[in-house]
Amino acid sequence: MDKEGRMTQVQPMQCVSSAELTRNFGAWQDRAARGPLVVTHHGRPRCVLLAADAYAQFSRSDVQESESAVDHALLSERIDVGFVVLDKSLRMQELNTLASVMLGRSRDRLIGTSILDLLPRLAEDPYHTQIRRVLRSAAPARFSLLGQDERSIHVHAFPWPTGMALTLQSVSSEDEAENELARARALFAALETHGNIGTAQLTVRASIAEVDESFASIVGIAPDRLVGARVTDLFAMASRDPVSAALEKVMGGGKVEALDACLLVDGGDRPRRIALASWKEGYGIGGAMMVLHGPA
Known part of the structure; x- marks a missing residue:
């Protein structure tokens, strides 16, 4: 098409x-x-004769492209997360060293391999749905899934010119502990809001370290008076041995224990359902949590 918008015929390369060139x-x-x-030799193309300014422009573009590729490779190696570039069929085109370590294979063996072969859970919903959404609508996605070593991996998927890219961040034990603590806090907050369920944090010696308002209301004692008391003292004599035995099992690393016991409330015995679970602190048991069901 010329400057005036008229179609022009494309001339074949001469x-x-x-x-003849020599003559x-x-x-x-x-x-x-x-x-x-x-330039042909015996009828076969051998080389191309190009004007100096055209060659300079071509060479400059090629150099810039090479420098950009080098800069990209250096940057991907400096970030502290795994970086993977996928094509639209989810096959790996590029990845940094950290990503190859996380995926358990050398970079050469990974190029051309489907990410689904290394992280098969990506083929499951809801992960696969989010991956496809990134390719279809260019909307980024974030989620966590279990890797081959059963450790959690934070995944950030976002659009890339050739398809999409992923950053992979392995979740450390400290991160797991922090996440577990956050989940526990959310659970206890929900239980306290429930009103008919109380929670208490116990030390390894089975004394009360902390209680919520619901727990204090169910046993009929102010929270500040409960802190430091032996939790077994809240129960009738007939229930103290079963409660102590359940606490010993839990503190020893056993499973969650649940039992019926009688609380001493207003000078009388009140049957209540309780549950006990240990919590870890460092490399050992730090204490236990008691969940107490209030009156119906």
Whole structure:
């Protein structure tokens, strides 16, 4: 199409034999100034004669592209997360060293491999749905899933010119502990809001370290008076041995214990359902949590 919007015919690339080029080099170099000229030998293309300014522009573009690729590779190696570039069929095109370590194979063996072969849970919902949404609508996605070593991996998926890219961040034991604590806090807050369920944090010696308002209301004692007391003292004599035995099992690393016991409330016995679970502190048991069900 010319400047006025009219269709023009595309001219085929012109060829010249090497013998003819040698005989009339001056004329043919003038022709090469107007566009690439294919030089043939015995009828087969051997090389292309290109004007100096066209070559300089081509070379400069090639160098810039190479420098950009080098900069990208250096940057991907400096970030502290695994970085993977996928095509639209989810096959790996590029990845940094950390990603290859996390996926358990060398970079050469991973190139061209589907990410689903290394992280098969990505093929399951809801992960696969989110991955496809990134490719379809260019909307980024964040989620966590279990890797091959059953450790959690934080995944950030986002659009990339060739398809999509992922950053992979392995969740450390400290992160897991922090997440577990956050989940526990949310659970206890929900239980306290429930009103008919109380929670208490116990030390390894079975004394009360902390209680919520619901627990204090169920046993009929103010929270500040409960802290430091032996939890077994809240129960009737007949229930103290079963409660102590359940606490001993839990503190020893056993499973969650649940039992019926009688609380001493207002000078009388009140049957209540309780549950006990240990919590870890560092490498050992730090204490236990007691959940107490209030009156119906």
